[in-house]
Amino acid sequence: MAKYTEMAYDSPEEMVFGEAKEPVSYGYGDAINVGGGSVVPVLKCAPRPGSEERPDKLTREYERIAKTTLDRVTTLGFPAVEIETEWIFQMGNSPGEFAVGPVSRQDELCEEYNEEYGLSTATCHTCPDMRESELGLRPGMDKTHFYPEKTISSFETAAENGADVLKVESMGGMEVADYGIQRQDIKAFLFGIGYLGSIDMEWLWSQIVDIAEKNDVVAGGDTNCPAANTAMFIAGGYLDTDVARTFSAITRAICAGRTLVAWEQGATGPDKDCGYEGPICKSIAGKPTAQEGKDCSVAHADLMGNLTLQVADMWTNESAEFHEEFSGWSSGTWIEAVGYETSLMNTAKQLGMDKELRDMYMSTDRFRSPEGYIIAYDNAYKIGEAIAEYGDSYYLRAKNAAITAAELIEEGAENGLQLSKHEQDTLNDVITDLRALPDEEDKFVEECLEEYADVPKFDPKNYDL
Known part of the structure; x- marks a missing residue:
């Protein structure tokens, strides 16, 4: 499949939430048109x-999750909803036994609510990469x-039993990436995610x-x-010092080239929401991006809860446990929060004020962290350009993205982005290491195969090397 070597947008100003160059429609009803004019x-x-x-108990649980979600959305008068299921271990380990019921029953409920109430509905299934x-x-x-066989079987089961969208959080290259995060070794992370991860994505996403x-x-x-979220979570906030946030931010730029591979293999989007690199990928490919942020507080904290709304085409919470709360079931609690946020965004579009709201979302968190700074849509676009410039090489585009992100953080530090001495020192070390890397992909791979040969669990055969 052809790799991306050009940008979908002529300038970052063109990007805004609810609009993508290549919208995608699916599900029941007309309102699930992702990137087609609404969030x-x-x-x-x-x-x-x-x-x-x-299996029967799990099916009933997912049925309750779907029904309580659809009831709350209908009660509040929201026009559309997508229910995403991130598969648990039992579903991936025995998809024929544990997954068929949840997938098919949620699909049936979505069709019923569309027919009875006119609600536009869809189901998304994020199958587990258990390899x-x-x-x-x-x-x-x-x-x-x-x-490996069970992973592929999961997608087949989901697709055959009513899923509208297939997604995954794939694991290729993680053994080397984990090693790099633990040591703040940017070369190891670039090899693990920018190169090995991209090779693995190419195989997986063709399937x-x-x-x-x-x-x-x-x-x-x-x-x-x-990988990148692991670095982000360990880097944490202002009380955390285990991993520098400058290092974490640069890993996010590296992983954007890897995430792009799914679309290069023929996927259409929307991408997976917990990929904070979505704005970078959207700028290159023009496909819709699903994003998460402040409505993920039930699962984790981050430093860019508003900013991630800036160019989102879908908006979601992070997985919350299904249980009863004062207002009812937790599924209803979280879809209400998410639904009202998207209502604000869609109203802004109707009033012609979407770019003003976009800029307010972005500005609230632009200087809160290095990662927020580099995925602010104007800087995300610059990193996208860096990837597209070397789009034919997994290694060179990841390297160029990393250097561009590091240089952006340097510029930001001179214009309002506050960095601790530890973060600044780490940034300087990372820039030195990146600029010392070879310009030839073959030489880089040869060096890494020797340097990281003893990394636990790393086997070049997994990547046909």
Whole structure:
């Protein structure tokens, strides 16, 4: 498949929430037209512990999650909702036994509410990447759990039983990325995610796209949640010092090139919401992005809760446990928060004030952290340009994205972005390391295969090296 070597937008100013160059429609009703002029609310809710004991019990739990969500959306008069299910272990380990019921029942409920109330509905399924690098990432390698085969089977089960969209948080390159995060070794992270992760994505997403096309469903996108979010969470906020936030921000730029591979393999978007690199990828490809931020406070804290709304085409919470609260079920609580936020965004579009609201979202968090600074839409666009300039090479585009992000943070530090001495020192070290890397991909790979040969769980055979 062709790689991205040009930008979808002529300038960052063109980008705004609710609009993408290549919108995607699916589900029941007309309002699930992602990137076609409005922002779509998404609900993610996880089943309670114990509900996974039996397939019928798990099906009833997911049925309750869907019904309570749809009831709240209908009660409040929101026009559309997508229900996203991030599969638990049992569903991925035995998809035929544990996943068929939840997938099909949620789809049936979405169709019922569309027919009875005119509500536009859809289901998204984020299937688990259960593969373990030490056992093998490709079919035929894992003789213990057969996780590569089960991973592919999960997508087939979802697509065959009513899913509208397929997504994943893939794990390729994580063994080297984890090593890099622990040591703040940017070269290791670039090798693990920018290069190895992209190779793995190419293989995995060719399978997912084939499954989606065969079943007439949407192949959405991936995210680098396992790696870049790990760095972001360890970096934390102003009380945390284990990993510098400058290092974390640069890992986010690296992972954007990797996330892009799903779309290069034929996926159409929307991408996976916990990929904070979404604005970078959207600037390059013009496909819709799903985002999360301040409505994820039930699951984690971040330093850019408003900023991530700036160019979002879907807005979601992070997975919340399904349980009762004062206002009813937690599924209703969170879709209400998400729904009202998207109502504000869509009203701004109707009033012709969407770019003003975009800029207010962005400005609230622009200087709160280095990562928020580099994914502010104007800077995200610059990183997108850096990736597109070297789009044909997984290594060079990741390297160029990292250097561009580091230079942007340097500029930001001179214009209002406050960095501690530790963060500034780390930034200086990272820039030195990045500029010392070779210009040739083959030489870089040769160096890394030797330098990281003893990293636990790393096996070049997983990447056909």
